[in-house]
Amino acid sequence: AQKITQTQPGMFVQEKEAVTLDCTYDTSDQSYGLFWYKQPSSGEMIFLIYQGSYDEQNATEGRYSLNFQKARKSANLVISASQLGDSAMYFCAMREGLGNEKLTFGTGTRLTIIP
Amino acid sequence: DTGVSQDPRHKITKRGQNVTFRCDPISEHNRLYWYRQTLGQGPEFLTYFQNEAQLEKSRLLSDRFSAERPKGSFSTLEIQRTEQGDSAMYLCASSLRSTGRWAQYFGPGTRLLVL
Numbered sequence: 134a135q136k137i138t139q140t141q142p143g144m145f146v147q148e149k150e151a152v153t154l155d156c157t158y159d160t161s162d163q164s165y166g167l168f169w170y171k172q173p174s175s176g177e178m179i180f181l182i183y184q185g186s187y188d189e190q191n192a193t194e195g196r197y198s199l200n201f202q203k204a205r206k207s208a209n210l211v212i213s214a215s216q217l218g219d220s221a222m223y224f225c226a227m228r229e230g231l232g233n234e235k236l237t238f239g240t241g242t243r244l245t246i247i248p
Numbered sequence: 249d250t251g252v253s254q255d256p257r258h259k260i261t262k263r264g265q266n267v268t269f270r271c272d273p274i275s276e277h278n279r280l281y282w283y284r285q286t287l288g289q290g291p292e293f294l295t296y297f298q299n300e301a302q303l304e305k306s307r308l309l310s311d312r313f314s315a316e317r318p319k320g321s322f323s324t325l326e327i328q329r330t331e332q333g334d335s336a337m338y339l340c341a342s343s344l345r346s347t348g349r350w351a352q353y354f355g356p357g358t359r360l361l362v363l
Contacts, residue, residue: 177354
């Protein structure tokens with residue numbers, strides 16, 4: 134089974150609208166962390182937001198928030214008031230267990246913001 | 249610029265040649281990671297170092313691949329006898345911690361094309 138599933142290969146969103154990027158994960162560990170990264174066409178992976186498995190509140194970072202539904206094993210990224218500069222690939226990733234260094238990534242969602 | 253840097257940014261080589269990539273992490277980060285990303289996929293973990301010690305290697309890292317971090321600062325990734333299947337983006341990341349909300353911060357990547 135895939136550890137991280139991103140079911141939306143591509144999305145087109147009007148500028149200034151909010152957008153939700155889906156991510157579901159699969160783990161049997163109780164302790165894990167979920168990350169979202171943005172990858173513009175330049176190639177660099179930019180860290181956006183983190184959610185820990187024991188965090189009771191959804192993470193927020195500026196225009197980014199993470200809709201964490203632990204029972205459903207989903208960690209959707211919400212971008213409010215989208216901007217043209219948000220056009221990029223977005224990857225969900227997970228670090229499982231204590232002491233594990235490896236990030237496992239999904240296949241990504243290509244977001245295009247339309248002016 | 250105090251981010252992760254990688255050199256070269258692009259490399260074209262002929263099959264059978266050896267190539268070496270360099271990564272300079274964020275200066276205070278003691279953990280360094282290498283990932284490989286092929287077209288349409290998320291990054292896949294290759295290996296990681298804590299200081300100068302290489303603590304984990306993926307099965308993706310065949311015996312043609314070797315990584316070093318001799319003084320616990322910069323790292324090199326060498327691919328011997330390159331094959332066309334080695335064509336990919338090679339991403340380096342660094343981190344200060346592995347637990348909690350300590351993210352891995354990525355460099356711009358080295359894009360390798362094997363002809």
